Amino acid sequence: xxxxxxxxxxxxxxxxxxxxxxxxxxxxxxxxxxxxxxxxxxxxxxxxxxxxxxxxxxxxxxxxxxxxxxxxxxxxxxxxxxxxxxxxxxxxxxxxxxxxxxxxxxxxxxxxxxxxxxxxxxxxxxxxxxxxxxxxxxxxxxxxxxxxxxxxxxxxxxxxxxxxxxxxxxxxxxxxxxxxxxxxxxxxxxxxxxxxxxxxxxxxxxxxxxxxxxxxxxxxxxxxxxxxxxxxxxxxxxxxxxxxxxxxxxxxxxxxxxxxxxxxxxxxxxxxxxxxxxxxxxxxxxxxxxxxxxxxxxxxxxxxxxxxxxx
Numbered sequence: 376x377x378x379x380x381x382x383x384x385x386x387x388x389x390x391x392x393x394x395x396x397x398x399x400x401x402x403x404x405x406x407x408x409x410x411x412x413x414x415x416x417x418x419x420x421x422x423x424x425x426x427x428x429x430x431x432x433x434x435x436x437x438x439x440x441x442x443x444x445x446x447x448x449x450x451x452x453x454x455x456x457x458x459x460x461x462x463x464x465x466x467x468x469x470x471x472x473x474x475x476x477x478x479x480x481x482x483x484x485x486x487x488x489x490x491x492x493x494x495x496x497x498x499x500x501x502x503x504x505x506x507x508x509x510x511x512x513x514x515x516x517x518x519x520x521x522x523x524x525x526x527x528x529x530x531x532x533x534x535x536x537x538x539x540x541x542x543x544x545x546x547x548x549x550x551x552x553x554x555x556x557x558x559x560x561x562x563x564x565x566x567x568x569x570x571x572x573x574x575x576x577x578x579x580x581x582x583x584x585x586x587x588x589x590x591x592x593x594x595x596x597x598x599x600x601x602x603x604x605x606x607x608x609x610x611x612x613x614x615x616x617x618x619x620x621x622x623x624x625x626x627x628x629x630x631x632x633x634x635x636x637x638x639x640x641x642x643x644x645x646x647x648x649x650x651x652x653x654x655x656x657x658x659x660x661x662x663x664x665x666x667x668x669x670x671x672x673x674x675x676x677x678x679x680x681x682x683x684x685x686x
Contacts, residue, residue, distance in 0.1 A: 422470040427477075431515035432508060434488035438479025438516070439463065440523065441470035447677040449475035449524035450555075451516040453533030453540055454509075456500055457493060460485040465661060465669075472673045475527070477520040482512055501536065501564045503603040510543035521550050528552040528679040530616075532672070534661065535628065538620075539564065542610035553679050554618045555672050557660045560629035561620075561637040562593070563606040567629060569596040574627040578657070581625055586632045593630060608637055617647040619675050621668045623656030649675075 425440045439461055450469065452462050459481045466476040483491025493500040513531060521529055530553035531541045538559025545551040560567050573592045574580045611618075620638060622631045631652070638650050651671055653660065660668040 429515055429519045431512045436479050436512060437486035438477055441466045441476040443470045443473050445473060446475040446527050447473045448527050448679045449520050449529045450532045451513055451520055452478040453513045453531055453537040454481045455535035458484045458491055474676055475524050477516050479516055503605045506539050506605050510540045513540060513544040514548040517548050517550050530554055539605050539607050542607045546610040546614055553616055556620045558626060558629055558658050559620055561607055561634040562630055563604045565598050565604045566593050569593045570630045576627055580627045589630060611641055620650040621660055622652050623658060623660055624652055624654045625657040628658040
């Protein structure tokens with residue numbers, strides 16, 4: 376539980392006649408009010424927050440649990456690529472909507488131990504070994520959150536790179552009841568890089584290229600890096616938990632068309648997977664002017680209790 380520190384300065388004059396001065400009593404009363412206010416703030420009607428630490432693969436990860444007064448579901452937030460710390464704003468929004476949340480500093484970032492792997496430090500953060508390690512961190516977080524939320528469905532929510540991490544974590548932890556992915560790719564990591572090298576992150580890429588051109592490039596382009604490939608569909612083919620993907624049609628980081636095609640193939644096999652496509656949005660759905668992607672995700676998550684009871 377987070378508690379702000381209040382500092383009160385006052386002077387106390389010692390009167391030999393009176394053992395306790397009026398000013399001292401006033402200060403004690405003020406101190407009582409401040410401490411009481413602090414307790415009320417930490418345990419507001421909306422939510423309780425608690426800083427925690429937990430172990431994963433030999434390191435200590437540090438995060439925060441956001442718990443509303445009444446929880447419909449619980450989620451662990453999984454990071455995208457980059458040096459990501461706790462996503463406090465998003466976690467608070469979910470908690471205000473009746474969803475318990477554990478968000479933590481990524482391995483090697485913020486207060487968490489371990490070594491961060493990413494392009495900023497000259498390493499490849501989509502190497503299969505790193506993705507597997509980050510999936511183990513997410514699974515450890517699920518175990519922690521489950522201890523406080525045993526009576527509600529528990530799931531994984533993530534962004535971008537989490538499209539590879541979450542299926543691995545869910546496939547290895549039977550506690551996971553559902554998953555939600557914002558701009559999560561369903562193509563293998565090497566194909567993802569081919570797409571990114573083609574778009575060069577240009578916002579106007581889709582004004583000058585077609586889906587057919589993209590598919591041809593992703594299929595035939597030579598790989599610039601050689602590392603073990605990770606295909607999220609390997610795990611998704613074996614999972615039977617419901618999943619929701621949210622895509623922006625203007626995305627220049629992941630090939631949305633190919634990802635939806637793969638999802639449709641999985642749905643045809645009977646997998647309980649759904650997706651929403653937002654025609655005017657790009658990769659960063661949670662930072663766009665539209666609140667629709669987040670609102671849809673919240674509504675979907677809160678309905679997991681009904682699905683779990685009737686599955």
